[in-house]
Amino acid sequence: MGDLSSLSSSLLYAAFFIYLTATFFFAGTIRDNSRKKTSLAGNIAITVTIIGFLTQLGYFFTRWAAAGHAPVSNLFEFTTFFGMMLVFAFIVMYFIYKINVLGLIALPIALLIIAFASMFPREISPLVPSLQSHWLYIHVTTAALGQAILSISFVAGLIFLIRQIDQTKKTKQTFWLEFVIFMVATTLAFIIISSTFSAFNYEAAFEAPVEGQPTEMTYEMPAVAGPYDGELLTEDAMTPLIQAPEWMRGVDAAIKFNTLIWSFFGGLVLYGLLRLLLRKRVGSALQPLLKKANPEIIDEVGYRAVAIGFPVFTLGALIFAMIWAQQAWDRFWGWDPKEVWALITFFFYAAYLHLRLSRGWQGTKSAWLAVGGFAIIMFNLLAVNLIISGLHSYA
């Protein structure tokens, strides 16, 4: 058993680096000036991507064998799977439209998601009774696949916006595009900071009241914001600069707040450094790289992704979810936050489709909607599990 699960972890590491390599090959296609549809760099890049995908499938099935259940049962496993489905959706889209630049954006996002996933506890966890059902595999995998295909429309939207937004002057659009890039930097900062401190085994224990009871809590990053009314127990750990506000109750609230502060400032530093180096907006620096992309085809890819992803998402995240909920919790719908956010995602893309089909929202408007949709998907994945808890927060 132990061997299988360590093999599984190695395969995931390998997949990560293979995706990274593929990204560089996709970057290589930018300089390729040949007018042919397929290029050598592009062929290598997609082949490497497929090898990476197969390696990650290897991770998935070896972990399944080790755990005795499909590895989609906690935040680490689900987020990793979501990253894998994103790569899969990209591969499918690549073969429909043969656009290299799609890989240049899709793979780094998948990489970020997989790296982000591994910041959560990675050990194999047992299944609580409500999860012991075949619907776990069916519902979770289909929902993740649907979200991943919908995310491809975000990838296309991002390419469209970077290529098309007028960068000669400062506008609302350039601001929000920079904001999206800043969010990516923040995610990256979180991953770097989090893995650095965990490499050094940093720990700072506090004692603070939780619902009146003195409770011990352990920070894994230096506490910029200590718990409200907390007392530092660990010697030579940094004393908090500020206290988390009183309304942040719960054992982990102050810790999460602290992590958020670290990520935010880390993101600011990363983004600030980029701006210093580039001496212009990041979007403006990226624009020339995407010159080759045909905006009309990119727009269609974005729409196609929604057209394919919307039914898959509905089936997995709403219909299968309802069937399972009926079986496990005696009602098919219970207004649990995760359910509500799946419904919000459904409403959002339904609005996207109506606006596009009937009101002609194409191009820039459509691209911004795709960005908004991805924000909702990420919110449902993370915020609902970490901040708004409900029946679904297993991790």
Next chain:
Amino acid sequence: MNEIKCECGHVNPEGTVLCESCGKPVADNQHLNGNDDQKLLNMRYDGSARRSQTYNRTIIDKVWNFFSSVKVGVTLIVITLIASAVGTIFPQEMYIPPGSNAATHYENQYGLAGQIYYQLGFHNLFTSWWYMVLLAMIGISIVIASLDRFIPLYKTLKTQKPKRHDKFLKKQRIFGTTESTEVNMELLKNNLKKHRFKVKEEDGSILAEKNRFSRWGPYVNHIGLIIFLLGSLLRFVPAMYIDEFIWVREGETKVINGTDGEYYIRNDEFLLENYDENDERFQEAIQRNGQPVPKTYQTNATIFKRTDDVVVGADPELEEIKQAEARVNHPIKFDNFTLYQASYQQNEFRDMTFELHDMDDEDTTYGEFTVDLSDPDSEYELDNGYRVVLDSYFPEYELNDGEPVSKSKYPKNPAFVFNVYPPDESEPEVSFAGIGANVDGSGENDHKVNLVDFDVRDVTGLTIRKDYTLPFIALGGAIFMIGVIQGMYWNHRRIWIKPKEDGVWIAGHTNKNWVALKREIEKVTKDTGVSSPADQQELKG
């Protein structure tokens, strides 16, 4: 009705934008689709006569036009979306700890924001009247918008003829002219057929069409949604839906709520199994969790059916109909009822055994008695003429302002006041006995009532459901999926070819994925002598 006769001879209904037959723009109606002479034709709904665009006089017209608007529909969706998001900021009332008072809970837990949330009614958002109204309006909008578009579109696509008006062709997004006398029409037709187009001809003009059924997708999925919404409304019809709950102790036989006294259940055993902490696979995760991780909740139950007529007070005659296990994800089913393992309580006291002895000598004994906690006797006779009268019983004892009270009727922390009558005494000694408590009522008692033994049992909590609305919900969901796949995974494509004196004209239209249509036209026109048409609308971004 002011019918419009086109120059091709076809008579169109009032409000038509493009002739149903030849596609010629109807001069007076171009504003309806926002067409102007300089631009391409707006091909929405093929320029058919929609009621909402034609009439706007009576109040019915106005209501119809309001609900048929996509702008209104999307606005309703967006409002519902935002409202739903607000509803997840704090837990809904049904998810706050049982027994807590919503009026104070939100304020205590979340401060001012919580209080505002409560006072605006967001704690019960999803059952609030205005949320229902939003959903109902979306439902109405779906019906009206679909009827407004489907009927005229269906008629138009049925009426269309292969021979199209020049103006129609020229103003298509995909349009090209070929000046050549060597166009291989036979090859072109064959290519079209190979690409699974249905080819129709009229005076040499060709209409190649495929996947028209994909245009009906939106209307099919809207029908599905309506069935789904109506299905959820059926819940409010009493006989359609039963939702009950029952606690059953181990060994107890109880009538099942919601079955009109027809069915009984006996809890034979309740099982709670945790994961083995030493299981190599899960060791780390269980340690992180800090407490045991449950593996199974299970009730072994026997279901009975009452065979005699239901008479209040009479003991029922029961016939066993099945033995079954209710586990999470594996409910018990019988006669349209479903029993779900929903809750449990472990180690509820079943009975307690007391011993009576001298106050200062535990070795003496005047006998034992056992109190059945679900049905205590009022008096217990002991050896040697001793008598114990049960004065008060507190199933879940606690002190409230110095007074003993019971928090609930469930024996979670039982305590008793006993009146002990030694032989030939008429004045009792008052004793208070409970778990870890033994109080001498007067301070002058000669005897002591001492707890020597107890039995515990588990209680299982089961939800009882009967739901005749499920088939409607499932049907609605299935139709929705069929419709959405039909509409999204196929594209309605049309290619028109019209012979001219000096060559041919070609035009193309699709409801989505234009790049793919252009590629397909490339393929079907290959080697036929027809030159590639141009895309007359480049994306402006």
